[in-house]
Amino acid sequence: MKNKKFNTKVIHSGHGADEASGSVMPPINLSSTFKQKEPGSFTYEYARTKNPTRDILENLMANIEGGDKAFAFASGMAAINTLCEIFESHIHIICSDDVYGGTRRLFDKVKSKSQNLEVSYVDFDKNVNWDELVKDNTKFIWLETPSNPLLKIIDIKNVVEIAKEFKIPVICDNTFASAYNQRPLELGADIVINSSTKYLGGHSDLIGGSIVINKNDQLADQLAYLQNAAGAVPSPFDCYLLIRSIKTLSVRMEKHNSNANLIANYLENHPKILKVYYPGLENYKNYEIAKKQMHGFGGMISIVLDCDIDGVKKFLKNLSVFTLAESLGGVESLIEHPAIMTHASIDKEIRDKLGISDSLVRLSIGIEDVQDIKNDLEESLNLI
Numbered sequence: 001m002k003n004k005k006f007n008t009k010v011i012h013s014g015h016g017a018d019e020a021s022g023s024v025m026p027p028i029n030l031s032s033t034f035k036q037k038e039p040g041s042f043t044y045e046y047a048r049t050k051n052p053t054r055d056i057l058e059n060l061m062a063n064i065e066g067g068d069k070a071f072a073f074a075s076g077m078a079a080i081n082t083l084c085e086i087f088e089s090h091i092h093i094i095c096s097d098d099v100y101g102g103t104r105r106l107f108d109k110v111k112s113k114s115q116n117l118e119v120s121y122v123d124f125d126k127n128v129n130w131d132e133l134v135k136d137n138t139k140f141i142w143l144e145t146p147s148n149p150l151l152k153i154i155d156i157k158n159v160v161e162i163a164k165e166f167k168i169p170v171i172c173d174n175t176f177a178s179a180y181n182q183r184p185l186e187l188g189a190d191i192v193i194n195s196s197t198k199y200l201g202g203h204s205d206l207i208g209g210s211i212v213i214n215k216n217d218q219l220a221d222q223l224a225y226l227q228n229a230a231g232a233v234p235s236p237f238d239c240y241l242l243i244r245s246i247k248t249l250s251v252r253m254e255k256h257n258s259n260a261n262l263i264a265n266y267l268e269n270h271p272k273i274l275k276v277y278y279p280g281l282e283n284y285k286n287y288e289i290a291k292k293q294m295h296g297f298g299g300m301i302s303i304v305l306d307c308d309i310d311g312v313k314k315f316l317k318n319l320s321v322f323t324l325a326e327s328l329g330g331v332e333s334l335i336e337h338p339a340i341m342t343h344a345s346i347d348k349e350i351r352d353k354l355g356i357s358d359s360l361v362r363l364s365i366g367i368e369d370v371q372d373i374k375n376d377l378e379e380s381l382n383l384i
Helices: 006-012 050-065 074-086 100-114 154-166 217-230 234-244 249-268 287-293 307-319 350-352 370-380
Strands: 069-072 092-096 116-123 140-146 170-173 191-194 207-211 272-276 300-305 334-336 361-365
Touching: 006 249, 050 092, 050 207, 050 234, 069 217, 069 272, 074 100, 074 207, 074 217, 092 100, 100 116, 116 207, 140 154, 154 170, 170 207, 207 217, 249 272, 249 300, 249 370, 300 307, 307 361, 307 370
Parallel strands: 092 116, 092 140, 140 170, 170 191
Antiparallel strands: 069 207, 191 207, 272 300, 300 361, 334 361
8 A cells, every 4th residue: 555644654664474474573583694595695694784674674764754765773873973974074064053962072072083073053043144154065954853952943944945055965863853743854854863762762772873864876875885884783672672662653652742732831831930942832932833844742841940950959859750861752751951961061151052051951751641740740849
């Protein structure tokens, strides 16, 4: 059947029943090496290069993102690192200013040395002088929308149209949204990247990353070569876990979305909260853009508490439904302090400029009963 809807794709894409056994779920192929018919004649050679279970996962990822080819990696950062290796040294990139701390760390403190990478961080909420911004060696534009941790929304289609004028590819980190809520390739982006640890995995029990691209044979060949050469690939078992998890992506995201929307509206009216960052609030900046390019607003919320760091720590310590932990996108509700935890690698001066203050807290709303989530927040907020 052609033109399957998204909820059907996540369950049926990538594989059918196993030909050998009839298994509905694809078996895990753990072999590290494969028999050749004669020298150089094979379907699979060595599991770092290609693996039957990883093939199924990559076909599934490409399908749900609306792309042509997908490449699975051992982590989101491994995927980003491999993508950077596509481009030569002494390059310049344009990056949205609010991104995951690990992304900034890789760009600013690793790739700046190994590839002489120069980054221009841009607030896309402001007027951008593209003629001044784009340089002869500008190789790509990096977007993270919704962003981490300030939930900024960038108009992907608008940036793509501008990028076309300069013949620069657009790469979009879709981790906070997932393919359920947003599909950047369908909005014109050239490459979409995910930390599949998060919503795609959804159960806080694996680490993974992915790159999905539109039809581009040269880029596909380059990525396949680097995926093999650098070897930062996921294990067959992690591939299996992701295949299993993606099958429930739709139903999980529906609950993440609905719970987060209710909690964001509750927090917006709470006297102990100075500001709520959530793209699903109708008075939120760029709400209309989010509504246009997303199919749901996600499960991530950031808030600014009306207290000092001691009050924030007291609030975090007394939560019981929420777990104080890094990461996001699991079925359980998580909470963290960006300045001390996920974004600690960013220089304080930059954090302050962005608005990542000591009073900012990031919530990953799980799929528990929403009343229990609300009660947990209310009880802890009343203590500060």
